[in-house]
Amino acid sequence: MILVLDVGNTNIVLGVYNKKELIADWRLSTDSKRTSDEYGIQVIQLFLQEKLDPSDVEGVIISSVVPNIMYSLEHMIRKFFEVEALVVGPGVKNGINIKYNNPKEVGADRIVNAVAAHEMYRCPLILIDFGTATTFCSVTKNGDYLGGTICPGIKIASEALFERAAKLPRVELIMPQAVICKDTVSSMQAGIIYGYIGQVDYIVEKMKKEMEAVGEKNAMVIATGGLASLIAKESKHIDKIEPYLTLEGLRIIYEKNQEQVI
Structure with missing residues:
Protein backbone atom coordinates (compact mmCIF):
# COMPACT_ATOMS: atom_id res chain seq x y z
CA MET A 1 0.00 0.00 0.00
CA VAL A 88 6.56 16.63 -4.94
CA GLY A 89 8.90 19.38 -6.11
CA PRO A 90 12.00 20.10 -8.22
CA GLY A 91 13.86 16.93 -9.15
CA VAL A 92 10.83 14.66 -8.82
CA LYS A 93 9.88 12.94 -12.07
CA ASN A 94 6.30 13.83 -13.10
CA GLY A 95 6.02 13.32 -16.87
CA ILE A 96 4.92 16.85 -17.84
CA ASN A 97 6.85 19.83 -19.20
CA ILE A 98 6.24 22.99 -17.17
CA LYS A 99 6.26 26.13 -19.36
CA TYR A 100 5.99 28.62 -16.47
CA ASN A 101 8.62 31.40 -16.51
CA ASN A 102 9.82 30.03 -13.17
CA PRO A 103 8.68 26.40 -12.81
CA LYS A 104 9.41 26.48 -9.06
CA GLU A 105 6.53 28.93 -8.61
CA VAL A 106 3.87 26.44 -9.72
CA GLY A 107 1.96 25.00 -6.76
CA ALA A 108 2.54 21.30 -6.19
CA ASP A 109 -1.21 20.65 -6.26
CA ARG A 110 -1.48 22.18 -9.74
CA ILE A 111 1.34 19.99 -11.03
CA VAL A 112 -0.20 16.87 -9.50
CA ASN A 113 -3.61 17.63 -11.05
CA ALA A 114 -1.99 18.16 -14.44
CA VAL A 115 -0.12 14.86 -14.21
CA ALA A 116 -3.29 12.93 -13.35
CA ALA A 117 -5.48 14.51 -16.02
CA HIS A 118 -2.82 14.12 -18.74
CA GLU A 119 -2.32 10.44 -17.92
CA MET A 120 -6.08 9.85 -17.88
CA TYR A 121 -7.18 11.75 -21.01
CA ARG A 122 -4.20 12.57 -23.29
CA CYS A 123 -5.98 15.55 -24.88
CA PRO A 124 -5.92 19.37 -24.50
CA LEU A 125 -7.14 20.14 -20.97
CA ILE A 126 -8.37 22.95 -18.77
CA LEU A 127 -8.32 21.96 -15.10
CA ILE A 128 -10.29 23.82 -12.43
CA ASP A 129 -9.57 23.11 -8.76
CA PHE A 130 -12.08 24.59 -6.31
CA GLY A 131 -9.97 24.80 -3.18
CA THR A 132 -9.03 27.62 -0.82
CA ALA A 133 -8.09 29.35 -4.06
CA THR A 134 -9.77 28.50 -7.35
CA THR A 135 -7.08 27.59 -9.88
CA PHE A 136 -7.37 27.20 -13.65
CA CYS A 137 -4.62 25.27 -15.45
CA SER A 138 -3.97 24.69 -19.14
CA VAL A 139 -2.31 21.47 -20.35
CA THR A 140 -1.58 20.50 -23.96
CA LYS A 141 -2.21 17.13 -25.58
CA ASN A 142 1.53 16.38 -25.35
CA GLY A 143 1.69 17.18 -21.63
CA ASP A 144 2.99 20.75 -21.66
CA TYR A 145 1.78 22.74 -18.65
CA LEU A 146 1.16 26.17 -20.20
CA GLY A 147 0.09 28.07 -17.06
CA GLY A 148 -3.21 29.38 -15.80
CA THR A 149 -5.12 31.66 -13.47
CA ILE A 150 -5.56 31.90 -9.69
CA CYS A 151 -8.70 33.40 -8.11
CA PRO A 152 -9.95 33.73 -4.52
CA GLY A 153 -11.89 30.63 -3.54
CA ILE A 154 -15.65 30.58 -3.08
CA LYS A 155 -15.42 30.16 0.69
CA ILE A 156 -12.98 33.06 0.94
CA ALA A 157 -15.47 35.32 -0.84
CA SER A 158 -18.32 34.16 1.37
CA GLU A 159 -16.33 34.68 4.58
CA ALA A 160 -15.16 38.11 3.42
CA LEU A 161 -18.76 39.29 3.04
CA PHE A 162 -19.59 38.07 6.53
CA GLU A 163 -16.48 39.55 8.15
CA ARG A 164 -16.41 42.92 6.38
CA ALA A 165 -20.13 43.79 6.18
CA ALA A 166 -21.70 44.30 9.61
CA LYS A 167 -25.27 43.34 8.70
CA LEU A 168 -24.52 40.38 6.42
CA PRO A 169 -24.70 36.89 7.96
CA ARG A 170 -22.57 33.82 7.30
CA VAL A 171 -24.45 31.71 4.72
CA GLU A 172 -24.48 28.10 3.59
CA LEU A 173 -23.09 27.65 0.09
CA ILE A 174 -26.07 26.12 -1.71
CA MET A 175 -27.65 26.83 -5.09
CA PRO A 176 -30.42 29.46 -4.76
CA GLN A 177 -33.67 29.20 -6.70
CA ALA A 178 -33.29 32.54 -8.49
CA VAL A 179 -31.05 35.53 -9.06
CA ILE A 180 -33.74 38.08 -8.18
CA CYS A 181 -33.99 37.15 -4.52
CA LYS A 182 -36.41 38.29 -1.80
CA ASP A 183 -34.20 37.95 1.29
CA THR A 184 -30.61 38.65 2.33
CA VAL A 185 -29.42 35.06 2.69
CA SER A 186 -30.57 33.91 -0.74
CA SER A 187 -29.34 37.19 -2.26
CA MET A 188 -25.85 36.45 -0.92
CA GLN A 189 -26.02 32.85 -2.07
CA ALA A 190 -27.06 33.95 -5.57
CA GLY A 191 -24.29 36.53 -5.78
CA ILE A 192 -21.61 34.12 -4.61
CA ILE A 193 -22.66 30.99 -6.50
CA TYR A 194 -23.87 32.50 -9.78
CA GLY A 195 -21.02 35.01 -9.68
CA TYR A 196 -18.51 32.17 -9.55
CA ILE A 197 -20.30 30.25 -12.30
CA GLY A 198 -19.98 33.34 -14.50
CA GLN A 199 -16.33 33.71 -13.54
CA VAL A 200 -15.61 30.08 -14.39
CA ASP A 201 -17.31 30.19 -17.78
CA TYR A 202 -15.69 33.48 -18.80
CA ILE A 203 -12.17 32.40 -17.83
CA VAL A 204 -12.63 29.03 -19.55
CA GLU A 205 -13.81 30.72 -22.75
CA LYS A 206 -10.74 32.98 -22.73
CA MET A 207 -8.42 30.05 -22.03
CA LYS A 208 -9.93 27.99 -24.86
CA LYS A 209 -9.31 30.84 -27.32
CA GLU A 210 -5.70 31.19 -26.18
CA MET A 211 -5.16 27.42 -26.45
CA GLU A 212 -6.71 27.33 -29.93
CA ALA A 213 -4.25 30.04 -30.97
CA VAL A 214 -1.39 27.61 -30.29
CA GLY A 215 -3.13 24.64 -31.94
CA GLU A 216 -4.76 23.08 -28.88
CA LYS A 217 -8.39 22.80 -29.97
CA ASN A 218 -11.47 21.45 -28.16
CA ALA A 219 -9.93 21.44 -24.70
CA MET A 220 -11.69 19.18 -22.23
CA VAL A 221 -12.66 20.98 -19.00
CA ILE A 222 -12.24 18.97 -15.78
CA ALA A 223 -13.22 20.19 -12.33
CA THR A 224 -12.07 18.93 -8.94
CA GLY A 225 -12.26 20.11 -5.34
CA GLY A 226 -14.99 20.22 -2.72
CA LEU A 227 -17.37 22.62 -4.48
CA ALA A 228 -16.84 21.36 -8.04
CA SER A 229 -20.23 19.64 -8.25
CA LEU A 230 -22.07 22.77 -7.10
CA ILE A 231 -20.57 24.95 -9.85
CA ALA A 232 -20.65 22.24 -12.53
CA LYS A 233 -24.46 22.01 -12.31
CA GLU A 234 -24.85 25.40 -13.99
CA SER A 235 -21.55 25.87 -15.85
CA LYS A 236 -21.70 25.75 -19.65
CA HIS A 237 -18.19 24.42 -20.02
CA ILE A 238 -17.31 21.88 -17.31
CA ASP A 239 -17.25 18.48 -19.01
CA LYS A 240 -16.35 16.18 -16.12
CA ILE A 241 -15.85 16.15 -12.36
CA GLU A 242 -12.90 14.16 -11.00
CA PRO A 243 -13.15 14.30 -7.19
CA TYR A 244 -9.97 12.25 -6.66
CA LEU A 245 -7.84 13.91 -9.34
CA THR A 246 -5.12 15.08 -6.94
CA LEU A 247 -4.86 11.73 -5.15
CA GLU A 248 -4.60 9.96 -8.51
CA GLY A 249 -1.86 12.33 -9.57
CA LEU A 250 0.11 11.59 -6.41
CA ARG A 251 -0.17 7.86 -7.03
CA ILE A 252 1.01 8.29 -10.63
CA ILE A 253 4.00 10.44 -9.64
CA TYR A 254 4.97 7.96 -6.92
CA GLU A 255 4.90 5.10 -9.46
CA LYS A 256 6.92 7.11 -12.01
CA ASN A 257 9.62 7.72 -9.44
CA GLN A 258 9.70 4.06 -8.40
CA GLU A 259 10.27 3.18 -12.05
CA GLN A 260 13.11 5.70 -12.13
CA VAL A 261 14.75 4.09 -9.10
CA ILE A 262 14.42 0.60 -10.59
Missing part, protein backbone atom coordinates in the same frame (compact mmCIF):
# COMPACT_ATOMS: atom_id res chain seq x y z
CA ILE A 2 1.02 3.61 -0.49
CA LEU A 3 -0.18 6.64 1.46
CA VAL A 4 -0.71 9.90 -0.45
CA LEU A 5 -1.17 13.31 1.18
CA ASP A 6 -2.31 16.53 -0.49
CA VAL A 7 -1.64 19.42 1.92
CA GLY A 8 -3.78 22.47 1.17
CA ASN A 9 -4.25 25.73 3.03
CA THR A 10 -7.52 24.54 4.57
CA ASN A 11 -7.44 20.73 4.50
CA ILE A 12 -5.06 17.80 4.25
CA VAL A 13 -6.55 15.11 2.01
CA LEU A 14 -5.15 11.62 2.58
CA GLY A 15 -5.62 8.49 0.51
CA VAL A 16 -4.46 4.89 0.71
CA TYR A 17 -3.87 2.93 -2.49
CA ASN A 18 -3.59 -0.81 -2.89
CA LYS A 19 -1.80 -0.86 -6.24
CA LYS A 20 -4.05 1.36 -8.43
CA GLU A 21 -7.17 1.11 -6.26
CA LEU A 22 -8.06 3.87 -3.79
CA ILE A 23 -9.24 1.92 -0.75
CA ALA A 24 -9.63 4.74 1.80
CA ASP A 25 -9.56 8.53 1.91
CA TRP A 26 -9.95 11.16 4.63
CA ARG A 27 -9.78 14.91 5.27
CA LEU A 28 -8.01 16.60 8.17
CA SER A 29 -7.87 20.31 8.92
CA THR A 30 -4.51 21.91 8.13
CA ASP A 31 -2.92 23.16 11.33
CA SER A 32 0.77 24.04 11.42
CA LYS A 33 0.66 24.14 15.23
CA ARG A 34 0.04 20.40 15.53
CA THR A 35 3.04 18.28 16.36
CA SER A 36 4.16 15.23 14.44
CA ASP A 37 2.84 13.03 17.27
CA GLU A 38 -0.60 14.66 17.14
CA TYR A 39 -0.82 14.08 13.40
CA GLY A 40 0.56 10.58 13.74
CA ILE A 41 -1.96 9.49 16.38
CA GLN A 42 -4.80 10.90 14.29
CA VAL A 43 -3.69 9.20 11.07
CA ILE A 44 -3.07 5.85 12.78
CA GLN A 45 -6.58 6.00 14.27
CA LEU A 46 -8.01 6.57 10.80
CA PHE A 47 -6.14 3.49 9.55
CA LEU A 48 -7.44 1.36 12.41
CA GLN A 49 -11.04 2.51 11.86
CA GLU A 50 -10.79 1.22 8.28
CA LYS A 51 -9.12 -2.00 9.51
CA LEU A 52 -5.92 -1.11 7.66
CA ASP A 53 -2.49 -2.06 9.01
CA PRO A 54 -0.10 0.94 9.01
CA SER A 55 2.84 -1.46 8.72
CA ASP A 56 1.59 -2.43 5.24
CA VAL A 57 2.42 1.07 3.94
CA GLU A 58 5.45 0.70 1.68
CA GLY A 59 5.74 4.30 0.56
CA VAL A 60 4.40 7.81 1.10
CA ILE A 61 4.14 10.80 -1.24
CA ILE A 62 3.21 14.37 -0.26
CA SER A 63 2.27 17.47 -2.23
CA SER A 64 2.05 20.65 -0.21
CA VAL A 65 1.38 24.38 -0.59
CA VAL A 66 2.00 24.95 3.15
CA PRO A 67 5.77 24.91 3.79
CA ASN A 68 5.61 25.45 7.56
CA ILE A 69 3.72 22.21 8.14
CA MET A 70 6.16 19.97 6.31
CA TYR A 71 8.60 19.33 9.17
CA SER A 72 5.82 17.87 11.35
CA LEU A 73 4.38 15.75 8.52
CA GLU A 74 7.69 14.37 7.30
CA HIS A 75 8.75 13.57 10.87
CA MET A 76 5.36 11.90 11.46
CA ILE A 77 5.86 9.69 8.40
CA ARG A 78 9.32 8.60 9.58
CA LYS A 79 8.17 7.86 13.12
CA PHE A 80 4.82 6.16 12.52
CA PHE A 81 5.34 4.53 9.09
CA GLU A 82 9.15 4.07 9.10
CA VAL A 83 9.59 5.28 5.52
CA GLU A 84 10.94 8.46 3.94
CA ALA A 85 8.23 10.51 2.22
CA LEU A 86 8.65 11.53 -1.42
CA VAL A 87 7.80 15.25 -1.62
Whole structure:
Protein backbone atom coordinates (compact mmCIF):
# COMPACT_ATOMS: atom_id res chain seq x y z
CA MET A 1 0.00 0.00 0.00
CA ILE A 2 1.02 3.61 -0.49
CA LEU A 3 -0.18 6.64 1.46
CA VAL A 4 -0.71 9.90 -0.45
CA LEU A 5 -1.17 13.31 1.18
CA ASP A 6 -2.31 16.53 -0.49
CA VAL A 7 -1.64 19.42 1.92
CA GLY A 8 -3.78 22.47 1.17
CA ASN A 9 -4.25 25.73 3.03
CA THR A 10 -7.52 24.54 4.57
CA ASN A 11 -7.44 20.73 4.50
CA ILE A 12 -5.06 17.80 4.25
CA VAL A 13 -6.55 15.11 2.01
CA LEU A 14 -5.15 11.62 2.58
CA GLY A 15 -5.62 8.49 0.51
CA VAL A 16 -4.46 4.89 0.71
CA TYR A 17 -3.87 2.93 -2.49
CA ASN A 18 -3.59 -0.81 -2.89
CA LYS A 19 -1.80 -0.86 -6.24
CA LYS A 20 -4.05 1.36 -8.43
CA GLU A 21 -7.17 1.11 -6.26
CA LEU A 22 -8.06 3.87 -3.79
CA ILE A 23 -9.24 1.92 -0.75
CA ALA A 24 -9.63 4.74 1.80
CA ASP A 25 -9.56 8.53 1.91
CA TRP A 26 -9.95 11.16 4.63
CA ARG A 27 -9.78 14.91 5.27
CA LEU A 28 -8.01 16.60 8.17
CA SER A 29 -7.87 20.31 8.92
CA THR A 30 -4.51 21.91 8.13
CA ASP A 31 -2.92 23.16 11.33
CA SER A 32 0.77 24.04 11.42
CA LYS A 33 0.66 24.14 15.23
CA ARG A 34 0.04 20.40 15.53
CA THR A 35 3.04 18.28 16.36
CA SER A 36 4.16 15.23 14.44
CA ASP A 37 2.84 13.03 17.27
CA GLU A 38 -0.60 14.66 17.14
CA TYR A 39 -0.82 14.08 13.40
CA GLY A 40 0.56 10.58 13.74
CA ILE A 41 -1.96 9.49 16.38
CA GLN A 42 -4.80 10.90 14.29
CA VAL A 43 -3.69 9.20 11.07
CA ILE A 44 -3.07 5.85 12.78
CA GLN A 45 -6.58 6.00 14.27
CA LEU A 46 -8.01 6.57 10.80
CA PHE A 47 -6.14 3.49 9.55
CA LEU A 48 -7.44 1.36 12.41
CA GLN A 49 -11.04 2.51 11.86
CA GLU A 50 -10.79 1.22 8.28
CA LYS A 51 -9.12 -2.00 9.51
CA LEU A 52 -5.92 -1.11 7.66
CA ASP A 53 -2.49 -2.06 9.01
CA PRO A 54 -0.10 0.94 9.01
CA SER A 55 2.84 -1.46 8.72
CA ASP A 56 1.59 -2.43 5.24
CA VAL A 57 2.42 1.07 3.94
CA GLU A 58 5.45 0.70 1.68
CA GLY A 59 5.74 4.30 0.56
CA VAL A 60 4.40 7.81 1.10
CA ILE A 61 4.14 10.80 -1.24
CA ILE A 62 3.21 14.37 -0.26
CA SER A 63 2.27 17.47 -2.23
CA SER A 64 2.05 20.65 -0.21
CA VAL A 65 1.38 24.38 -0.59
CA VAL A 66 2.00 24.95 3.15
CA PRO A 67 5.77 24.91 3.79
CA ASN A 68 5.61 25.45 7.56
CA ILE A 69 3.72 22.21 8.14
CA MET A 70 6.16 19.97 6.31
CA TYR A 71 8.60 19.33 9.17
CA SER A 72 5.82 17.87 11.35
CA LEU A 73 4.38 15.75 8.52
CA GLU A 74 7.69 14.37 7.30
CA HIS A 75 8.75 13.57 10.87
CA MET A 76 5.36 11.90 11.46
CA ILE A 77 5.86 9.69 8.40
CA ARG A 78 9.32 8.60 9.58
CA LYS A 79 8.17 7.86 13.12
CA PHE A 80 4.82 6.16 12.52
CA PHE A 81 5.34 4.53 9.09
CA GLU A 82 9.15 4.07 9.10
CA VAL A 83 9.59 5.28 5.52
CA GLU A 84 10.94 8.46 3.94
CA ALA A 85 8.23 10.51 2.22
CA LEU A 86 8.65 11.53 -1.42
CA VAL A 87 7.80 15.25 -1.62
CA VAL A 88 6.56 16.63 -4.94
CA GLY A 89 8.90 19.38 -6.11
CA PRO A 90 12.00 20.10 -8.22
CA GLY A 91 13.86 16.93 -9.15
CA VAL A 92 10.83 14.66 -8.82
CA LYS A 93 9.88 12.94 -12.07
CA ASN A 94 6.30 13.83 -13.10
CA GLY A 95 6.02 13.32 -16.87
CA ILE A 96 4.92 16.85 -17.84
CA ASN A 97 6.85 19.83 -19.20
CA ILE A 98 6.24 22.99 -17.17
CA LYS A 99 6.26 26.13 -19.36
CA TYR A 100 5.99 28.62 -16.47
CA ASN A 101 8.62 31.40 -16.51
CA ASN A 102 9.82 30.03 -13.17
CA PRO A 103 8.68 26.40 -12.81
CA LYS A 104 9.41 26.48 -9.06
CA GLU A 105 6.53 28.93 -8.61
CA VAL A 106 3.87 26.44 -9.72
CA GLY A 107 1.96 25.00 -6.76
CA ALA A 108 2.54 21.30 -6.19
CA ASP A 109 -1.21 20.65 -6.26
CA ARG A 110 -1.48 22.18 -9.74
CA ILE A 111 1.34 19.99 -11.03
CA VAL A 112 -0.20 16.87 -9.50
CA ASN A 113 -3.61 17.63 -11.05
CA ALA A 114 -1.99 18.16 -14.44
CA VAL A 115 -0.12 14.86 -14.21
CA ALA A 116 -3.29 12.93 -13.35
CA ALA A 117 -5.48 14.51 -16.02
CA HIS A 118 -2.82 14.12 -18.74
CA GLU A 119 -2.32 10.44 -17.92
CA MET A 120 -6.08 9.85 -17.88
CA TYR A 121 -7.18 11.75 -21.01
CA ARG A 122 -4.20 12.57 -23.29
CA CYS A 123 -5.98 15.55 -24.88
CA PRO A 124 -5.92 19.37 -24.50
CA LEU A 125 -7.14 20.14 -20.97
CA ILE A 126 -8.37 22.95 -18.77
CA LEU A 127 -8.32 21.96 -15.10
CA ILE A 128 -10.29 23.82 -12.43
CA ASP A 129 -9.57 23.11 -8.76
CA PHE A 130 -12.08 24.59 -6.31
CA GLY A 131 -9.97 24.80 -3.18
CA THR A 132 -9.03 27.62 -0.82
CA ALA A 133 -8.09 29.35 -4.06
CA THR A 134 -9.77 28.50 -7.35
CA THR A 135 -7.08 27.59 -9.88
CA PHE A 136 -7.37 27.20 -13.65
CA CYS A 137 -4.62 25.27 -15.45
CA SER A 138 -3.97 24.69 -19.14
CA VAL A 139 -2.31 21.47 -20.35
CA THR A 140 -1.58 20.50 -23.96
CA LYS A 141 -2.21 17.13 -25.58
CA ASN A 142 1.53 16.38 -25.35
CA GLY A 143 1.69 17.18 -21.63
CA ASP A 144 2.99 20.75 -21.66
CA TYR A 145 1.78 22.74 -18.65
CA LEU A 146 1.16 26.17 -20.20
CA GLY A 147 0.09 28.07 -17.06
CA GLY A 148 -3.21 29.38 -15.80
CA THR A 149 -5.12 31.66 -13.47
CA ILE A 150 -5.56 31.90 -9.69
CA CYS A 151 -8.70 33.40 -8.11
CA PRO A 152 -9.95 33.73 -4.52
CA GLY A 153 -11.89 30.63 -3.54
CA ILE A 154 -15.65 30.58 -3.08
CA LYS A 155 -15.42 30.16 0.69
CA ILE A 156 -12.98 33.06 0.94
CA ALA A 157 -15.47 35.32 -0.84
CA SER A 158 -18.32 34.16 1.37
CA GLU A 159 -16.33 34.68 4.58
CA ALA A 160 -15.16 38.11 3.42
CA LEU A 161 -18.76 39.29 3.04
CA PHE A 162 -19.59 38.07 6.53
CA GLU A 163 -16.48 39.55 8.15
CA ARG A 164 -16.41 42.92 6.38
CA ALA A 165 -20.13 43.79 6.18
CA ALA A 166 -21.70 44.30 9.61
CA LYS A 167 -25.27 43.34 8.70
CA LEU A 168 -24.52 40.38 6.42
CA PRO A 169 -24.70 36.89 7.96
CA ARG A 170 -22.57 33.82 7.30
CA VAL A 171 -24.45 31.71 4.72
CA GLU A 172 -24.48 28.10 3.59
CA LEU A 173 -23.09 27.65 0.09
CA ILE A 174 -26.07 26.12 -1.71
CA MET A 175 -27.65 26.83 -5.09
CA PRO A 176 -30.42 29.46 -4.76
CA GLN A 177 -33.67 29.20 -6.70
CA ALA A 178 -33.29 32.54 -8.49
CA VAL A 179 -31.05 35.53 -9.06
CA ILE A 180 -33.74 38.08 -8.18
CA CYS A 181 -33.99 37.15 -4.52
CA LYS A 182 -36.41 38.29 -1.80
CA ASP A 183 -34.20 37.95 1.29
CA THR A 184 -30.61 38.65 2.33
CA VAL A 185 -29.42 35.06 2.69
CA SER A 186 -30.57 33.91 -0.74
CA SER A 187 -29.34 37.19 -2.26
CA MET A 188 -25.85 36.45 -0.92
CA GLN A 189 -26.02 32.85 -2.07
CA ALA A 190 -27.06 33.95 -5.57
CA GLY A 191 -24.29 36.53 -5.78
CA ILE A 192 -21.61 34.12 -4.61
CA ILE A 193 -22.66 30.99 -6.50
CA TYR A 194 -23.87 32.50 -9.78
CA GLY A 195 -21.02 35.01 -9.68
CA TYR A 196 -18.51 32.17 -9.55
CA ILE A 197 -20.30 30.25 -12.30
CA GLY A 198 -19.98 33.34 -14.50
CA GLN A 199 -16.33 33.71 -13.54
CA VAL A 200 -15.61 30.08 -14.39
CA ASP A 201 -17.31 30.19 -17.78
CA TYR A 202 -15.69 33.48 -18.80
CA ILE A 203 -12.17 32.40 -17.83
CA VAL A 204 -12.63 29.03 -19.55
CA GLU A 205 -13.81 30.72 -22.75
CA LYS A 206 -10.74 32.98 -22.73
CA MET A 207 -8.42 30.05 -22.03
CA LYS A 208 -9.93 27.99 -24.86
CA LYS A 209 -9.31 30.84 -27.32
CA GLU A 210 -5.70 31.19 -26.18
CA MET A 211 -5.16 27.42 -26.45
CA GLU A 212 -6.71 27.33 -29.93
CA ALA A 213 -4.25 30.04 -30.97
CA VAL A 214 -1.39 27.61 -30.29
CA GLY A 215 -3.13 24.64 -31.94
CA GLU A 216 -4.76 23.08 -28.88
CA LYS A 217 -8.39 22.80 -29.97
CA ASN A 218 -11.47 21.45 -28.16
CA ALA A 219 -9.93 21.44 -24.70
CA MET A 220 -11.69 19.18 -22.23
CA VAL A 221 -12.66 20.98 -19.00
CA ILE A 222 -12.24 18.97 -15.78
CA ALA A 223 -13.22 20.19 -12.33
CA THR A 224 -12.07 18.93 -8.94
CA GLY A 225 -12.26 20.11 -5.34
CA GLY A 226 -14.99 20.22 -2.72
CA LEU A 227 -17.37 22.62 -4.48
CA ALA A 228 -16.84 21.36 -8.04
CA SER A 229 -20.23 19.64 -8.25
CA LEU A 230 -22.07 22.77 -7.10
CA ILE A 231 -20.57 24.95 -9.85
CA ALA A 232 -20.65 22.24 -12.53
CA LYS A 233 -24.46 22.01 -12.31
CA GLU A 234 -24.85 25.40 -13.99
CA SER A 235 -21.55 25.87 -15.85
CA LYS A 236 -21.70 25.75 -19.65
CA HIS A 237 -18.19 24.42 -20.02
CA ILE A 238 -17.31 21.88 -17.31
CA ASP A 239 -17.25 18.48 -19.01
CA LYS A 240 -16.35 16.18 -16.12
CA ILE A 241 -15.85 16.15 -12.36
CA GLU A 242 -12.90 14.16 -11.00
CA PRO A 243 -13.15 14.30 -7.19
CA TYR A 244 -9.97 12.25 -6.66
CA LEU A 245 -7.84 13.91 -9.34
CA THR A 246 -5.12 15.08 -6.94
CA LEU A 247 -4.86 11.73 -5.15
CA GLU A 248 -4.60 9.96 -8.51
CA GLY A 249 -1.86 12.33 -9.57
CA LEU A 250 0.11 11.59 -6.41
CA ARG A 251 -0.17 7.86 -7.03
CA ILE A 252 1.01 8.29 -10.63
CA ILE A 253 4.00 10.44 -9.64
CA TYR A 254 4.97 7.96 -6.92
CA GLU A 255 4.90 5.10 -9.46
CA LYS A 256 6.92 7.11 -12.01
CA ASN A 257 9.62 7.72 -9.44
CA GLN A 258 9.70 4.06 -8.40
CA GLU A 259 10.27 3.18 -12.05
CA GLN A 260 13.11 5.70 -12.13
CA VAL A 261 14.75 4.09 -9.10
CA ILE A 262 14.42 0.60 -10.59
